[in-house]
Amino acid sequence: MKKNEKKTEQNIMVIFLLFVMSCFVFSCKEDKVDSKSHDPSKAVEITDFSPKSGSARTRLFIYGKNFGDDISQIKVKIGGLEAKVIGSNGECIYCVVPQRAFDGTIEVLIGGENETPVTAEASEKFTYEKKSxxxxxxxxxxxxxxxxxxxxxxxxxxxxxxxxxxxxxxxxxxxxxxxxxxxxxxxxxxxxxxxxxxxxxxxxxxxxxxxxxxxxxxxxxxxxxxxxxxxxxxxxxxxxxxxxxxxxxxxxxxxxxxxxxxxxxxxxxxxxxxxxxxxxxxxxxxxxxxxxxxxxxxxxxxxxxxxxxxxxxxxxxxxxxxxxxxxxxxxxxxxxxxxxxxxxxxxxxxxxxxxxxxxxxxxxxxxxxxxxxxxxxxxxxxxxxxxxxxxxxxxxxxxxxxxxxxxxxxxxxxxxxxxxxxxxxxxxxxxxxxxxxxxxxxxxxxxxxxxxxxxxxxxxxxxxxxxxxxxxxxxxxx
CATH class of the missing domain: 2.120.10.30 (TolB, C-terminal domain)
Incomplete structure (x- = not known):
């Protein structure tokens, strides 16, 4: 069991490194993406996400603006259910699709525990594929x-x-x-x-x-x-x-x-x-x-x-x-x-x-x-x-x-x-x-x-x- 858990941890690290690289390549079609903090004076915007469909545990990338890079301040809801946020560089959030996210709506909420969150919703829905x-x-x-x-x-x-x-x-x-x-x-x-x-x-x-x-x-x-x-x-x-x-x-x-x-x-x-x-x-x-x-x-x-x-x-x-x-x-x-x-x-x-x-x-x-x-x-x-x-x-x-x-x-x-x-x-x-x-x-x-x-x-x-x-x-x- 210890061996399996160690391998799982290594896999997670590899996935996160790939996430960071993918954000540089794909987010917002810019030549360079800088890690930056959320600016509360500006709106949060979702411009795209990938992939467009998948089942529970699908690794989802959400692209946009003004997300910030502090994942303790970032919440993502898919189909109304909270998704696990793995990382963010300000313009790309990496998260995992939760189980039973049937509705497919994608929301990003930015803010601390005692703050009213700034929200954004994708214009397109994620197609949730049922899978046990x-x-x-x-x-x-x-x-x-x-x-x-x-x-x-x-x-x-x-x-x-x-x-x-x-x-x-x-x-x-x-x-x-x-x-x-x-x-x-x-x-x-x-x-x-x-x-x-x-x-x-x-x-x-x-x-x-x-x-x-x-x-x-x-x-x-x-x-x-x-x-x-x-x-x-x-x-x-x-x-x-x-x-x-x-x-x-x-x-x-x-x-x-x-x-x-x-x-x-x-x-x-x-x-x-x-x-x-x-x-x-x-x-x-x-x-x-x-x-x-x-x-x-x-x-x-x-x-x-x-x-x-x-x-x-x-x-x-x-x-x-x-x-x-x-x-x-x-x-x-x-x-x-x-x-x-x-x-x-x-x-x-x-x-x-x-x-x-x-x-x-x-x-x-x-x-x-x-x-x-x-x-x-x-x-x-x-x-x-x-x-x-x-x-x-x-x-x-x-x-x-x-x-x-x-x-x-x-x-x-x-x-x-x-x-x-x-x-x-x-x-x-x-x-x-x-x-x-x-x-x-x-x-x-x-x-x-x-x-x-x-x-x-x-x-x-x-x-x-x-x-x-x-x-x-x-x-x-x-």
Missing amino acids: MVSTLCGTISETGEYTVTDGPFEKAGFKYTTWLSFDPQNPNHLYAVEDYAGIRLIDLEKREVSTVVTCGQMNIARPRTIAWSPDGNTMYVSNDQGSEDGISNVALKREENFLRAEVATRSRSCNGAAVHPVNGEIYYSQWEGGSIWRDELDGQPRKELFKIWANSYEIGIIFHPTGNYAYMLGHNFHAIVKSTYNWEKKQLEVPQPFVGEYGSPGWLDGVGTQARIDSPWQGVFVKNEEYVKQGKSDVYDFYFADRSTHSIRKITPEGMLVTVAGRGSEGLDSNVWGYVDGDLRKEARFNQPRGIAYDEKSATFYISDSENRRIRSITIEGETDAVKSDKEAEVKP
Whole structure:
């Protein structure tokens, strides 16, 4: 990762030097361009920009007059969204197009924090091309790769090892992150800040593993991994108490994950010993062991389909995903059947069902596919999941077609498939052991806990992704 970051810094320096030279060559058709300060007595003018079109992260040059060379005084908005300003020589601004700048208007605002800015708007619009991208939301690491667990604004917040993400079902701006052996953090997307909600040792939580919610969204269940048979395996935190007090929900040893049925509300959780799945009505009655998945010493994550008709069980260390149908009459999950990947055969191979290969699938999320709705399919949800040891985000269709959506890019960088690179989903982006994943339907954005990179990454879906294209190609193949 350090090697990749060093190369990224070198690339940025090269780009900036090229920017300076390009401004001398192209700006305003003058023989010479001198770096100069903004003159507040004169108007700011935009005469041209280049290129005329592009996607998010396109490097844009804005030409004009009286910009000044102090980038702390310069703001650029594209499509109404603030763009990152890299440099200016007074008559040429170098900036980066932000995501979702659909409108394409270009504005330059010159002035300090407490000043009324002098503005100029280009007469022509930038043509924004939709493109899905991986970017970094938050997580600070030093140049030497050091990190500290720190609360605060996104620009300063630091993470240890996030493994699970969960949106508050009643507040789409609150994203909770589980940090292994550390606690639970709250990522506030509106305030753009991170805070610590629970630290290990508080509320009888020794090692938090997953977060699940009651059907009404008023109770948060945190699974707790500890070694006592009579120890606490799940705690319940109530919204009415601001999630500040925990009640014992279930007891067992070595709980690796839990899920609540989205309609009936009973809780299901896995136990490391025996690879077993347990059911609890949360009514004070004895828990019930439903079945075992293969053998002893297996970590299993459970994710329910939004309808409650079935659940996927992700074998973190047996490299397969199985499907368990829900029996509505008995109100319980049935013995699961193999679905994607093959038990004990880790690998990275897109394909169908047990012919495909995965490696340490961790958390997943169901996402509605509007094309399926138009086609009248009975199941209209795809399943996206973080495949930890292939360093990628992958998708499963209802029929069991597995496609890699993001990660393992930048082939020319080095011989690795892992690392820390933002950009195009498959051509550029890299992750390092992603585990958690959550999805905001309103903004069509995925959030990824990129564990070994100590960062929270995001995937903004704008256009037709390579994964969608792969699906279409697969449909016409015999």
